[in-house]
């Protein structure tokens with residue numbers, strides 16, 4: 248019997264009777280692994296009303312300490328059900344177990360803990376002012392929840408990215424209506440079980456599944472009782488959400504697309520740089536917004552680096568995620584696979600040298616229905632080639648030699664996106680100079696995807712709006728009010 252996932256509203260999963268169901272297929276082999284209830288407008292409205300009612304209920308009467316303790320309890324329950332979350336995310340995404348157990352799922356608990364601790368320790372400001380009568384006045388700021396937050400989640404790191412938004416949203420006393428990607432509904436549903444188990448007041452956490460335009464996503468972002476919208480995903484979708492948010496003047500927090508540069512200088516720790524660029528280009532089958540799709544290598548080591556990266560790519564092990572020997576998974580869907588293969592073809596049409604990959608692997612019969620593509624490396628393209636400029640969001644990268652710091656800074660900045668960069672050099676001063684000059688939100692030096700959750704995180708240019716992380720998240724998830732008392 249195929250599992251049915253329904254909306255989670257006001258602390259309960261909704262009945263499936265009468266719901267319009269759509270298939271969730273495994274990216275590994277194409278099998279239907281669940282049927283998902285698409286939430287119509289009326290159900291989204293019920294979810295928003297439940298979230299609004301919860302704002303005025305027990306949740307709003309909790310002290311910061313009580314709310315923080317409850318979020319720690321959520322984190323502990325996630326940890327207790329760690330294997331269930333790993334299994335659900337593997338089923339949804341097809342990504343190998345080590346990616347889940349070492350990278351994505353541990354962040355679920357961490358994202359709740361960090362913000363439970365931030366809200367307990369963050370100061371608010373106060374100013375004592377002098378007045379003509381000599382008696383003065385006292386100003387102090389207070390932070391209030393923003394209200395009902397619409398959380399629109401992506402499919403590439405579903406649980407990590409959903410909880411990255413839920414942690415601060417709930418820690419600040421808001422309530423949420425979550426719309427997972429239609430590709431990856433399982434962990435959001437599982438989190439509903441956790442919220443109920445922990446005793447998070449009904450209506451604080453609500454989940455409605457469905458699609459984007461003219462479906463659940465649009466119903467959430469256009470709902471007049473949604474006070475703010477946070478979204479991680481493609482820039483084009485972000486633009487549409489921002490237009491919807493303008494009606495009613497709702498605030499937005501966006502982490503959007505990227506065309507991130509990897510930069511390797513000849514003095515880099517060679518093996519570390521090869522490993523780092525390999526991870527940044529091919530982890531999660533290249534489906535990471537922070538991932539590297541264009542690699543600039545200082546000319547003296549270009550061929551050696553190209554050959555070393557090629558060897559690592561050709562050593563990946565395709566396979567089912569639950570098979571611990573697997574080191575490489577499928578793309579999320581046939582639609583996305585077609586998009587990536589379209590870029591593979593365009594690269595060849597534009598004259599690329601295909602160093603490795605460029606097509607579809609010959610999979611065993613039981614996996615032929617999956618969304619598999621070969622990890623791919625190109626060289627030889629001009630700086631205006633589409634695979635050098637446009638976000639592909641797949642397991643591919645273009646390598647280009649460079650000769651100077653100024654040249655590679657100009658190359659890295661020559662893009663509409665500005666999310667992240669990973670730079671490999673042992674020249675300390677140069678590393679800091681580069682970090683100053685490259686127009687991105689996050690720069691890693693001799694590292695990639697190394698995350699301190701207290702730091703400001705977000706994109707420049709068309710890679711996003713706002714910064715989340717540590718105290719920075721409070722700017723979006725609270726309203727700051729000033730009180731001035733005449734003494």
Ligand SMILES: O=C(O)C(=O)/C=C/C=C/O
Pocket residue numbers: 403404408411502534535536537698704
């Ligand atoms: O590490 C994070 O907090 C985060 O947002 C990662 C984003 C990955 C996007 O694909």
